Amino acid sequence: MYKYMKTVTLISRLLLGVIFFVFGLNAFIPFISMPPMQGMAGNFVGALVQSGYFFPFLKSLEVIGGFLLLTGLYMPLVLLVLFPITLNIMLFHVFLGLEGLPISILMFLAHLILLFGYKSYFKGLFVMKASV
Numbered sequence: 001m002y003k004y005m006k007t008v009t010l011i012s013r014l015l016l017g018v019i020f021f022v023f024g025l026n027a028f029i030p031f032i033s034m035p036p037m038q039g040m041a042g043n044f045v046g047a048l049v050q051s052g053y054f055f056p057f058l059k060s061l062e063v064i065g066g067f068l069l070l071t072g073l074y075m076p077l078v079l080l081v082l083f084p085i086t087l088n089i090m091l092f093h094v095f096l097g098l099e100g101l102p103i104s105i106l107m108f109l110a111h112l113i114l115l116f117g118y119k120s121y122f123k124g125l126f127v128m129k130a131s132v
Helices: 002-028 039-050 053-069 075-095 098-118 119-126
Strands: none
Touching: 002 053, 002 075, 002 098, 039 053, 053 075, 075 098, 075 119, 098 119
16 A cells, blocks of 8 residues: 555645646746636636735745645645645635636645645644643
8 A cells, every 4th residue: 555655645746746837837927828717706816916916926836836846845845835825726716716626626635645645744743732
């Protein structure tokens, strides 16, 4: 079973890395045409863009995180930084834009697989009462 877990973890890491890197980079260098968003989804993304800082910050994290996932560097840190983004992508598609739900669920599952695969690195985070 361990052999299969290593393979599943590698596939999940590469899949999530490609998704984050490609779609993050697409915000800066548009090479994939994205249909305009309507309704609440469009309003939400529009507000992120109009803030002037948040959308570029988010997409920069996605590009850097995707690159680090593809190279396998700083995995525990990358998984922690990207998890809220992955969760919000999935929740966005659940509540605002169902058309992207399948890929967002795939991303969420890949992220959970990676967190499980690297779980030994997170033990120190679950200390109920830490001391200095």
